[in-house]
Amino acid sequence: MPSKSHSFLDPSTVLLLTLPPLFWAGNAVVGRLMVGQIPPMALSFYRWLFALLLALLIVGPDLWRNRAVLRSKWKSLAVMGILGVGSYNSLQYVALETTTPLNVSLITSSAPVFILLIGGAFYKQTVGRAQWIGAMLSIAGVALVVAKGDLAHLTALHYAPGDLIMLVAVFLWAIYTWELRQRPLGLAPMTSLAAQMIWGVLSILPFMLAERWIGGQTTHWGGPVWLALAYVAVLPSLLAYWCWGSAVGKVGAQIPSYFGNLAPLFAALLSWLFLGETIHWYHLWAALLIFAGIHVALNARQQPVPLEQEL
Template sequence: MIKPDKPARPDPIYFILLFVPLFWGGAFGVTKHVVAEIPPLTTAAVRFFLAGLLMTAWVAARGEWDWAPLKRRWGGVLLLALTGVFLYNIFFTVGMKYTSAINGALVIVVNPVTTAIVAVTLLGEPWSWRLVAGVALAFLGVLTTITRGSVETLAALSFSGGDLLMVGGVISWTAYTTIGKVVMKDVPPLLATSASTLAGSVLLLAATLAEDGWARLPAVSAQVAWEMVYLIVFPTVVAFFLYNVGIKRIGASRASAYINLMPVNAIWIAAVFYGETVTLAHLAGAALIISGLLLITVFDIRPSAAGHPLRQEE
């Protein structure tokens, strides 16, 4: 008697990848708390310099550090450092000082949408009705978030400075992902990420001269010290590592879909651990943004390659 084949067991990476949006979502509430004790630029510089060292050590230990492609694409790697590490983190950390973790997450998560627009207009990627609908829904979600659902606010253009800084983060991250699509054709993603993180952290270290932050580090509370460890290890090093494993195992399109869970995690973490208030405007904005992102990233739309700078074409 022939025994029937056992059903294939699902690849555990589908479950492991759930930690990626969990760690990234948690970074919003944690950063909001950290910058209350450490100035924003100092926070970003410490986080990315130490994370860059850890990533570089990891790449070197794997025998994957190679100077040849870095020399060929040194200009592109520096642009990655400028846009994705330096400028993005200035907007992100300073913006988080003046807006809520929930608002910050809901604005930043629109990055795949803005990059999809750039990919269509500048890189010749295909346009479709799903992309149009996704962009419209996500844009409406961001608008709902930063206006708090108030028509009066929209009419007066009375957005908070923190929200507008987060929009600056969206623009710089869009530039980063677009440049990355070109640079990472010749430079392996982990190598490019490690090198650009280190280079960008040097720029952030120089920017901290405008702050009086280093003198405050020895006096930070135990909670902030552990939160800095979290920011360095989990959202930066571990999440990047797991994301790259996901790209290798199940492909870039499927791995990027997990980014859609980031605002959901940011909302409940900020509410549970940091006492932020969840409003109907937040929930409505999250629903619209996630709906738009699902249309773009899940339903076989090629511009979904815009999700994250570490992504590769399948």
Template sequence: MPRGIGLLILATVLWGGNYICGRFLADALPPTLLNTIRWAISTVLLAGILAVNKKSFPLIANWKPFAILGFLGVFSFSTLTYLGLHSISASQAGMISAGIPIAILLFTPLILKERIRVKAWIGALVSVAGVIVLFQGKHAAASSGSMLGNLEILLSCFAWGLYTVLGKRYGKTTDPLTLTAGAAFYGTLFSALSCIGTVHADSIHMTGTAWLCVAYVSTFASVGAYLAWNAGVRTVGPGRAAPYINLLPVWTVVFGVILLGEQLSLVSFAGGFITIIGAVLASL
């Protein structure tokens, strides 16, 4: 297996673990506090990597792109993901995350003015149909909480899609590592502000395992996955790398079933499969 492809697969595995840890931490930390702790640690690590590579960290000069990306990709995406994992399974959330490439597809012509092929639009429609089937599956008799969880994960996909497209625009003048570190810094600030008045001491129930999960999402699922993905993209090229993001929901389902003992109905499985097929078609 080529080294670059191995790195891309490793990144999706590490990102898949984020959903598992998020589900486990649902009862240990409020989503806003979890996100604040996670990205505060990640910001320190990313700033350290910048320092080691003797790169500047223009937090004031580049505050606008950093703040926009931090709000979308760090605060909105991660907080919505952790909120959704309070009421739906990691497997279900992972399958809905197959909509991320579709969100990128929708925002690309609007923001970057790039033409999208017909095959990609067909893939988008197939993927949307899969999400609709998915919503009817595991929670056919859905409670308001589970339906809200589905919506929160779906909105997180749109937040990440917008973050990715804008990141490509801002990346023309700033390297990816600096851009990610800046987004992490401002995203942490937004997350910390959201904790005011919403986090109470009696909502924190940390255990040794919970701390291990926090350590994982702050390092491997953030910095580690980022470095592996970007190294893989540099090796195989962005066009060849793009479809590998569709492995994310696959790993999430596998980990959810094995590690959390989650069950999937046949309708849910079918919906997730259709969603992933549509996302792969859109990425070709």
């Protein structure tokens, strides 16, 4: 597929590409703010349940018209929904219990390289020398975040649990992205997302119930929780997805991937404003390594892999 020209980046397209990483960074900050207010599985469940209800108002008729496709492709939709909606987002909220929104965003920024490596390992995609160099740079950036700037932490296994959980989440997201690419369903993007949300919500439900009835974690319902749910259900879910899909339709997949990497910068700013968290030197170096790795890896590809970002 030929690369689209940068001339397509008019102000409206730039806005479409800038809003999603801002909303996704806000999602990480909200998840951190809600620690102690609503358990992570409950936050994930209600986020996607409310997003699904809103999506059904828009694409419900289209889902009904395509019910034969939904029945025939239910296994693919189930895998995508469990990986992309259920697992990734739930693990992100669990990670935020013990790590920061900035660390989450930086680790998430390595997703394009995970996608590249998994494509080479499991989906018969060729990975050249430049891709390996890019992968090593980004992995070094992730290691710097996990080690908190001290390599002794790596050898002593002094990891923040949330950082390791987020690495697992990004790995599952990379598999989801390849499944999304390898199994075209013939559905409109929002219709496909709504169908995946159904499976995602169903997959989160038993863990949310276990969190409540076995773990004894409860939700403190009130204004802050309702505002948080309204935010995560609308902005980083439906609106961010619509903006991203519209922009990719204009400029292709490669240019948006760079805008997606604005998320750590927005996360740092929002964490400083709302959480009072400090930005350390190793965050800046990690960001440079991750972005350099993605730049090397992507620019070496003749046909870039569609790098779908967080739903």
